Amino acid sequence: MKKLLGFVSALVLPTVMGVGCGSAPSPGDEALNARAAIRAADEMHAENQPQARYYLALAREQIGKAEEFFAADDVERGRRILARAQADAELAIALTQEAATRAEAEQIQQHVNDLRREHL
Numbered sequence: 547m548k549k550l551l552g553f554v555s556a557l558v559l560p561t562v563m564g565v566g567c568g569s570a571p572s573p574g575d576e577a578l579n580a581r582a583a584i585r586a587a588d589e590m591h592a593e594n595q596p597q598a599r600y601y602l603a604l605a606r607e608q609i610g611k612a613e614e615f616f617a618a619d620d621v622e623r624g625r626r627i628l629a630r631a632q633a634d635a636e637l638a639i640a641l642t643q644e645a646a647t648r649a650e651a652e653q654i655q656q657h658v659n660d661l662r663r664e665h666l
Contacts, residue, residue, distance in 0.1 A: 592638040
């Protein structure tokens with residue numbers, strides 16, 4: 547029980563402390579987060595999965611659009627587009643992971659079917 551309380555405290559306290567500070571992440575931080583998500587999708591080879599490739603392309607486009615809004619001093623709109631870019635990149639990651647998991651499950655199922663045929 548003591549370990550559980552320590553774990554919960556480690557998760558909850560930083561969140562509660564952060565809420566009290568009242569400062570939102572800067573657009574620079576948000577751009578870094580969106581670019582990091584895109585980089586992670588690239589490292590996972592999201593471009594090899596059609597749906598993931600689509601969302602990765604959207605994320606890249608949105609980074610460019612956000613930069614245009616920041617250049618025009620429309621910070622709020624730029625931030626919203628960066629959030630969407632990050633979400634699309636994260637969706638590309640999830641779709642890539644799902645495709646890999648599905649392929650692995652199909653291989654395992656095929657192996658099980660082969661074993662069943664051998665033992666019949």
